[in-house]
Amino acid sequence: MGGKLLDYMEAHELLKRNGINAMRAVYxxxxxxxxxxxxxxxxxxxxxxxxxxxxxxxxxxxxxxSNDSEIRxxxxxxxxxxxxxxxxxxxxxxxxxxxxxxxxxxxxxVQFGKMVLIGLGGIYVETFKDFALRVCPIxxxxxxxxxxxxxxGSVIAPNDKKRRMLxxxxxxxxxxxxxxxxxxxxxxxxxxxxxxxxxxxxLRIIK
Amino acid sequence: xxxxxxxxxxxLQPKSVAIxxxxxxxxxxxHVIMQNYLxxxxxxxxxxVNIKAEGKILGYKAYKSVLxxxxxxxxxxxxxxxxxxxxxxxxxxKAKVRSAVVVSGGFAEVGETALQDKLEEVARKxxxxxxxxxxxxxxxxxxxxxxxxxxxxxxxxPQIGGVSFVSQSGAVGSTVLDLISHEGFxxxxxxxxxxxxxxxxxxxxxxxxxxxxxxxIIFYLEGVKRGREFINVARKVTLKKPIVIIKGxxxxxxxxxVHSHTASLAGSFEAYRAVxxxxxxxxxxxxDDLLYFGKIFDTQPLTTGKRVAIITNGGGAGVLATDxxxxxxxxxxxxxxxxxxxxxKVMPSIVNVRMPLDLAGDADDKRFGAAIETIANDPNVDAxxxxxxxxxxxxxxxxxAQLIKYGTxxxxxxxxxxxxxxxxxxxxxxxxxxGVPVYGSPSSAAKSLAALISYSIxxxxxxxxxxxxxxx
Numbered sequence: 225m226g227g228k229l230l231d232y233m234e235a236h237e238l239l240k241r242n243g244i245n246a247m248r249a250v251y252x253x254x255x256x257x258x259x260x261x262x263x264x265x266x267x268x269x270x271x272x273x274x275x276x277x278x279x280x281x282x283x284x285x286x287x288x289x290s291n292d293s294e295i296r297x298x299x300x301x302x303x304x305x306x307x308x309x310x311x312x313x314x315x316x317x318x319x320x321x322x323x324x325x326x327x328x329x330x331x332x333x334v335q336f337g338k339m340v341l342i343g344l345g346g347i348y349v350e351t352f353k354d355f356a357l358r359v360c361p362i363x364x365x366x367x368x369x370x371x372x373x374x375x376x377g378s379v380i381a382p383n384d385k386k387r388r389m390l391x392x393x394x395x396x397x398x399x400x401x402x403x404x405x406x407x408x409x410x411x412x413x414x415x416x417x418x419x420x421x422x423x424x425x426x427l428r429i430i431k
Numbered sequence: 432x433x434x435x436x437x438x439x440x441x442x443l444q445p446k447s448v449a450i451x452x453x454x455x456x457x458x459x460x461x462h463v464i465m466q467n468y469l470x471x472x473x474x475x476x477x478x479x480v481n482i483k484a485e486g487k488i489l490g491y492k493a494y495k496s497v498l499x500x501x502x503x504x505x506x507x508x509x510x511x512x513x514x515x516x517x518x519x520x521x522x523x524x525k526a527k528v529r530s531a532v533v534v535s536g537g538f539a540e541v542g543e544t545a546l547q548d549k550l551e552e553v554a555r556k557x558x559x560x561x562x563x564x565x566x567x568x569x570x571x572x573x574x575x576x577x578x579x580x581x582x583x584x585x586x587x588x589p590q591i592g593g594v595s596f597v598s599q600s601g602a603v604g605s606t607v608l609d610l611i612s613h614e615g616f617x618x619x620x621x622x623x624x625x626x627x628x629x630x631x632x633x634x635x636x637x638x639x640x641x642x643x644x645x646x647x648i649i650f651y652l653e654g655v656k657r658g659r660e661f662i663n664v665a666r667k668v669t670l671k672k673p674i675v676i677i678k679g680x681x682x683x684x685x686x687x688x689v690h691s692h693t694a695s696l697a698g699s700f701e702a703y704r705a706v707x708x709x710x711x712x713x714x715x716x717x718x719d720d721l722l723y724f725g726k727i728f729d730t731q732p733l734t735t736g737k738r739v740a741i742i743t744n745g746g747g748a749g750v751l752a753t754d755x756x757x758x759x760x761x762x763x764x765x766x767x768x769x770x771x772x773x774x775x776k777v778m779p780s781i782v783n784v785r786m787p788l789d790l791a792g793d794a795d796d797k798r799f800g801a802a803i804e805t806i807a808n809d810p811n812v813d814a815x816x817x818x819x820x821x822x823x824x825x826x827x828x829x830x831x832a833q834l835i836k837y838g839t840x841x842x843x844x845x846x847x848x849x850x851x852x853x854x855x856x857x858x859x860x861x862x863x864x865x866g867v868p869v870y871g872s873p874s875s876a877a878k879s880l881a882a883l884i885s886y887s888i889x890x891x892x893x894x895x896x897x898x899x900x901x902x903x
Contacts, residue, residue, distance in 0.1 A: 333702040335658030357705035359662060365892055366709055373708070 227408045230429040232272050232315060239424060242400040244393065244412075247423040249317040255299040258316045259292050266290040266319035269298050271305065273312035284309070288319055320425055323418035326380055327355070328393065330401045330410040338401040342394060344376040345414040352376070360398040367394040385420055393422065406431050436664075437560040437634040441529035443620060444574045445505035446475045449497050449528070451519055452510035452535075453479030455488050460534065460580040461510040465489050467577045471588075474575060476502055497526045504528040508568065508578045513537030516564065517549040524557030532578050533563035539626055540565050547628055554629045566625025567601040570608075572618060573644060579621075581605055590864070592617010593646030593729045595639050597632070599624060599653045600679070607651070607718060615863030616726040619644040633660045640668045647728040649721050650676040662710055669711030670893060673886050675724040677715040678703050711889040713882050720878070726868040727879040731844040733887035736813025738764035739880060740806045741787035743818035744794040744826060749787035752818055752848065752873035759874075759881040763787065764812040770805050777801045796829035803837045807845075814844040814880055818873065821855040831858045838867030844883055846876045 230238070232249070239246045251272075252258040258269060271284035284305055286298035299314070306312045325346035333339050336359050343355025356370035368391060371377045381387040393415075401407055409430040416423050448468065452461035465479055469489065477491055478500050484493035494500050497507060497519075507528045509519055513535050523531055531554075538547040547564070554561040562568060568578030572591045579586075586605060589612040596611065596618060598604035604623040611618055620642070622635055632655055639645045648668070655661040668674055678700065707714045713728075715721040739761050743749040753763050763786050766774075774784045778798070781791050788806070790798050799819070806812055815837075819830055838845040847862060847869045849855050859869045870876035 333658070333699065335655055335699075336662065336702050336706055337659060339702055339705060357701055358709050359702075359706055362709075369708075 227430040229274065230431055232313075232427060235427045235429040238400070238404070238429065239412075239427065242403075243396050244400070245421065245423050246412075246427060247317050247320065247425050249315055251313045252299075252316045253314075255296040258295050258299055258314075261316040262289070262292075262295060267295065268317045268319055269295070269302055270315050270317070271302055271309060271312050272315050273306065273309040275309045275312075290319075317425075320416055320423070321418045323416040323422075324380060325414035325416055327411070327413040328397060328415050328424070329412060330360070330397060330407065332408050333359075338398075338405075340394060340398045340401060342370055342374070342390070344374065344380065348376075349413075358398075361402050362394060362398045364391060364395065367391040367398075370394060380417065386417070389420065389422065436637040437630045439530070439560060439630065439634065439638040441505040442532065442560060442562060442630075443569055443571050443576070443622075443638070445530070445576060447478070447502050447505050448473065448475060448576070449478040449480050449494075449500060449504045449507045450510070451480040451497060451507055451523075453481055453484075453488050453493065459510075462489075463580045464508055464510055464534070464578060465491075467579060467581075471572065471575045471577045473577075475505075478502070478504070497522050497528060500526070505530065506576075507531040508534065510534040510580065513543065513546060513564070517546070517553050520550060520553045520557075520559070520561070524553060524559055528559065530560045531562070532566070532568040533561055533625075534566065534568055534578065534580060535563075536565040536625075538564045538628075547626065551628045559629070560634070561629040562622070563625040564628065565601070567598075567604050567621075567623035569623075570618075570621040579605070579623075587612035589616070589618040591619070593619055593644070594649060594725050595620040595622070595642065595645040595647070596649050596725075597622045597624070597635055597639070598651040599627070599632070600651060601625065603651045603679075603718070607649075607721065610718070610722055611725070614722045614726055615860055616729050616868075619646070627656060631656050633657050633664050636661070636664045636668055636674070640664065640671060646672060647725055648672065648674045649715075649725045650674055651679065651721070652676055653679045658706075662706060665706075665712065666710040666893075669886075670890060673713055673724075673728045674711075675713045675715050675721055675728065675882075676707060677718065677721050678707075711886065711893060713886050719875070720882075723868075723870065723875050723879045724882045726863070727844070727846060727883050728886075730839070730866040730868055731846070731883060732841050733890070734813045734844055734884060735887045735891050737761045737884055738811060738813045739877075740764040740766065740809070740812040740815045741818065742790065742799070742802050742806060742815065743787055743820075744790050744792060744799075744823050745818060745820045746789045748818045748820060748848070748873065749789050752816055752877070753787055755873040755877035756816075759877040761877060761881055761884070764809070766806065767809050767811045770809045770811075773805050774802065792823045793825045794823070794830075795825035796827075796833045798825070799830050800833040800836075803833065803845075807837055807840070807843055812843065814846075814884070816846050816848065816873070816876055816880065818848045819858075821849055821851055821858050828858065828861070831861050835862055835865045835867055838862065839865060844880065846870060846880055848873050848876045 236246050269286045289295045327343045327345035329341045338360035341357045354375045356373040358366050411428040412424040450465050453465045454461040479488040479493045507523045570577045586609045601623050741752045850871050862869050
């Protein structure tokens with residue numbers, strides 16, 4: 225489909241404006257800034273560059289940095305690795321808490337326009353292909369039926385509270401896609417479910 | 432671009448028809464079409480048109496041009512070589528013809544896009560609803576019109592009924608048409624629309640939505656041209672009547688760039704499936720389903736309940752049927768205490784009164800009748816599946832008559848499963864022509880019941896819920 229990948233933090237802002245939770249993140253220009261961002265809590269550092277789409281594979285992501293020295297060491301290592309990936313930025317993000325991974329997304333169908341998707345995420349996306357898709361704008365009934373359609377529905381939304389949370393998330397994503405017609409594609413993958421909340425951990429928006 | 436929907440009344444209920452390309456030569460398509468009009472007993476005014484015409488064609492005065500006809504023509508059926516279709520259409524426009532069916536092939540489907548564009552241009556200039564090109568056209572047995580160029584001895588004509596069949600493809604169209612008559616349910620209208628240059632699926636659905644003769648729509652679709660309008664029309668239709676749909680071209684060929692999961696999961700066919708699910712279509716996996724679902728929707732009432740009673744004259748068949756229910760997301764009904772004691776009074780001791788209800792191999796019409804009567808009135812039962820094995824000594828035409836009595840009462844959906852040979856086939860035909868859907872296996876019957884129930888649930892939710900609004 226082509227299109228341009230929206231800057232990570234711009235995507236982050238857009239989601240926030242639409243009431244969608246994305247994991248706390250910021251660009252850092254130095255190891256000091258990264259340490260300040262962490263504030264004593266574990267964080268992740270990753271290189272954001274058009275040339276590094278597979279962060280894990282190219283080794284430009286550092287997970288679970290839980291103290292200052294770890295953060296500083298990781299930062300300087302990433303700076304070296306990123307030399308060949310210019311232009312790049314380094315993103316600091318809160319470390320993900322454990323939880324079930326789902327995928328939430330949207331795209332633009334040539335015939336039907338904006339579509340919204342939810343599915344079981346992580347390593348299961350390709351294996352189980354357990355997802356539900358609808359044309360935007362969706363109604364509450366549509367969002368409910370998307371969860372009912374998933375084979376993993378009772379795992380993803382085991383109680384009413386979580387179900388409501390996901391229905392609201394889907395309605396917000398649908399609304400955002402309709403309002404921002406220039407968004408061709410949206411990939412929140414993964415969205416991590418924990419307790420009574422969720423966080424979109426990796427974001428891709430293509431305009 | 433939004434545009435108003437084409438008015439298909441003159442095409443489907445024409446009072447005057449011109450057949451352009453009509454011929455006295457039996458080898459010509461135009462001859463077969465003309466002959467078919469005579470065979471179905473069309474009672475309107477018929478005008479054969481042929482540039483080389485002299486005298487009469489099949490007993491009717493022939494005209495060289497549609498412009499020579501004094502009468503106002505409701506429908507022009509055009510079966511002339513593709514190259515001259517635009518010129519013929521131009522004449523139709525000038526003659527104020529109200530609709531046209533272009534049977535001829537040789538347009539975009541063989542790469543002649545410029546010719547097709549020309550056809551479209553002429554049609555738009557005169558605001559002329561044109562069906563096709565490259566299609567079989569329309570058949571309406573009640574209005575006695577038939578533009579099909581299929582020799583009548585090669586294809587069985589269905590009886591008149593409540594199912595309208597829409598097909599993008601002519602070949603799938605004629606095959607299914609033939610099978611519809613075999614399945615014993617009735618046809619309201621058949622519309623084969625080919626390249627959909629002017630009249631497309633949106634116009635057709637919009638027309639059928641308000642057609643009082645159409646109770647059910649079965650649809651072979653390859654692709655839509657106006658996606659959002661298709662949705663807008665379809666969601667109105669499915670609140671009133673079911674659309675059973677089969678989509679051709681379900682496999683994605685080639686691999687797209689897979690850097691986004693959403694893009695790879697939400698491929699084009701998946702988008703169609705999503706639309707079908709979201710707006711209350713009943714999706715058929717194959718042509719069998721199209722027919723099986725068509726006949727249950729045509730004859731049986733809707734129900735949102737999933738508790739299905741099984742009545743059988745064979746124990747093993749009852750077990751298979753129970754499995755089939757659960758494999759299709761349905762449940763075996765539990766009969767009420769009242770039904771249980773009522774049945775215990777009338778059933779012989781060899782009948783174990785519980786679900787699935789096995790009436791035993793010697794069950795006759797009286798036993799079937801008593802069982803169905805009680806079960807049909809049981810509040811714990813939403814639908815009934817009767818396994819009537821006609822190989823058994825007690826099963827004969829009197830059993831079929833009982834099944835017809837209850838299967839056409841319209842209270843609860845009832846389906847019959849009767850696998851078998853010629854003797855069974857005769858009884859199947861008897862039941863089906865009376866309006867009872869009969870299936871060859873418990874699984875096809877259960878799948879059809881499940882389709883009926885899930886459509887019923889959709890319709891109830893969509894009608895009473897928060898609506899299913901979508902803006903174009």
